Amino acid sequence: MKWDLYELIRGPVMTGTIILFAVCLVYRVGQFFLATFRLSSKTSVYGIRQTLRFGFRDHIRSVLQKLRKARTHYRNSVFSMMPFTILLTVVYHAIIVIAIFFTVGHNVLLDLSWGFSFPSIPEKTMDVLAIFVIVVSFYYLMRRAFSAKMRFPVIFRDYLAILATAAPFVTGFMAYHQWFNYRTVIICHMISGQLMLIALLYTKLGHMIFYFFGRVSLRGELNLLRGSRAWKTDRKLEKLPEPVQGNDVDVRYIRYMLDQKKTQMKMMLRYCARCSNCAESCFLYVNNRDASYIPSHKAFASLGKLYRAKGKVQRQDLENMVDTIWNKCVLCERCYCFIGLNIPEMISLARSICRSQGVYKTYDN
Amino acid sequence: MVKAKKKPISELKRLIEPYNKVLNIGCGGCVSVCLAGGQKEVNVLNAELALEVGRSIKIEGYTVERQCRPRFVDEIEEIVKQFDCLLSMACGAGAQLLAETYPNIPVFPAVNTIAIGIDRDIGIYEEKCRACGDCIIGYTGGICPITRCAKGLFNGPCGGVHNGICEVSHTVACAWVQVYERLSVQNRLDCIHRIREPNGWQNQVQRLVVQDDYVHN
Numbered sequence: 001m002k003w004d005l006y007e008l009i010r011g012p013v014m015t016g017t018i019i020l021f022a023v024c025l026v027y028r029v030g031q032f033f034l035a036t037f038r039l040s041s042k043t044s045v046y047g048i049r050q051t052l053r054f055g056f057r058d059h060i061r062s063v064l065q066k067l068r069k070a071r072t073h074y075r076n077s078v079f080s081m082m083p084f085t086i087l088l089t090v091v092y093h094a095i096i097v098i099a100i101f102f103t104v105g106h107n108v109l110l111d112l113s114w115g116f117s118f119p120s121i122p123e124k125t126m127d128v129l130a131i132f133v134i135v136v137s138f139y140y141l142m143r144r145a146f147s148a149k150m151r152f153p154v155i156f157r158d159y160l161a162i163l164a165t166a167a168p169f170v171t172g173f174m175a176y177h178q179w180f181n182y183r184t185v186i187i188c189h190m191i192s193g194q195l196m197l198i199a200l201l202y203t204k205l206g207h208m209i210f211y212f213f214g215r216v217s218l219r220g221e222l223n224l225l226r227g228s229r230a231w232k233t234d235r236k237l238e239k240l241p242e243p244v245q246g247n248d249v250d251v252r253y254i255r256y257m258l259d260q261k262k263t264q265m266k267m268m269l270r271y272c273a274r275c276s277n278c279a280e281s282c283f284l285y286v287n288n289r290d291a292s293y294i295p296s297h298k299a300f301a302s303l304g305k306l307y308r309a310k311g312k313v314q315r316q317d318l319e320n321m322v323d324t325i326w327n328k329c330v331l332c333e334r335c336y337c338f339i340g341l342n343i344p345e346m347i348s349l350a351r352s353i354c355r356s357q358g359v360y361k362t363y364d365n
Numbered sequence: 366m367v368k369a370k371k372k373p374i375s376e377l378k379r380l381i382e383p384y385n386k387v388l389n390i391g392c393g394g395c396v397s398v399c400l401a402g403g404q405k406e407v408n409v410l411n412a413e414l415a416l417e418v419g420r421s422i423k424i425e426g427y428t429v430e431r432q433c434r435p436r437f438v439d440e441i442e443e444i445v446k447q448f449d450c451l452l453s454m455a456c457g458a459g460a461q462l463l464a465e466t467y468p469n470i471p472v473f474p475a476v477n478t479i480a481i482g483i484d485r486d487i488g489i490y491e492e493k494c495r496a497c498g499d500c501i502i503g504y505t506g507g508i509c510p511i512t513r514c515a516k517g518l519f520n521g522p523c524g525g526v527h528n529g530i531c532e533v534s535h536t537v538a539c540a541w542v543q544v545y546e547r548l549s550v551q552n553r554l555d556c557i558h559r560i561r562e563p564n565g566w567q568n569q570v571q572r573l574v575v576q577d578d579y580v581h582n
Binding site for chain 1: 393397399404405430431437440442444487
């Protein structure tokens, strides 16, 4: 048989990618469910037993009550704060999922290979949706590059993530309109799509999957539904820190503390999309309008650094964190994460680690 | 915020007398800010206690971010098991949550919770509110007679006032004279012309705060 790049990528590589995706998806979902446990229905969002019963009827009643006070709720909600961003984000993500399953071309290939297909949406509509995604991706890219709020915590990977998301749409659009060499373009399209599928599980693009854990499955006061699960700790804190001498830090103890909630924290640090939308929910950011007050940035500048260094930090590094995690955060736990990351949990762990090394904020100087 | 003051060391010594392994738990919240029970105060108190007790006992310290939040108190579950008794440097609320979370182990307060107050200077705090649950300062010119008046009068002043000074002590100003003066500046004296009914202090039970938007039942 003649060696053919198109056939190779369309056939075995695509099958391999999908199998790899499925296996990893099962792994990620399993990892999440192993790292969490089921709460009883009587446990409140704070993890304490509720004195009041909260059954299905109460659920309905509370929804009705919320509807009755819809205006107040709307005015107090994060939606009223940035309706444009939220609508854009929701539509953007929805189209990405729709495009994977309901594009005519995808379904034809699916039917040819495995003999089944999903319903397709008209090609003209898909064309418009693709243009929408490309335009919004460009907008996100520009925002990343030029908005002070977005630029502050930015690293190269953040641009790459947007480009990786837009690439299948750009190539798909080009392929549909038969621009350039169709064969080359369609191969690019398939490769970029496969890369995105893989990236969906290994990079921060995984927030598309983590979203359903974070906002739906976990119980939290800001979550979409009254979830039923809570994070486990990997290892309970069993020993107290030894007093440290002079400028030393006890790296072993820092590691020990980092390992406490490793699965949870690593997952949360990995899936943070760095969208900076949590900024608007931080009253300190709203008052100061300074990017260093963005909750996710505070978590990355403290706990993120500790995990990246695997606990091998100098005392000076810890002292530099004091300003971020004490002066710029009061741990009011009101930060609202669109993906459902528990930012205060990260900051409080960073604080505990600093405290264990005798680095903390004093209020009398 | 909540203001507290460290208990006398002799009292603490008496409390922990029968125990050999003591864990002193600080709080990173209000008591940290009022310099009564933060991590620094935990270290200081531990050193003082070790000297005071005289015999060799194990006194360790740990500071949680907030003792009034279950999830922070839960963190030290395994550590607590290694000790005979706990000292809590948090306010009464924090100490009680600690005692509730670890019912098998005695919890002793290391601070006296004094007041809800304001900061006059570093280390100097003034009581402003007694959390009576029925705020009337709207009618008294922003001065709380329950906190400020020695008798907690709702309709004052009483006969014990002399040149604006309370009979209790010559350093205590009469709250009601101040109320009168402030309201007269604002031309709102009609606010205190009407007799206010006494508050129903009797039958006070533990209060549960449920915000209207969050009522479940």
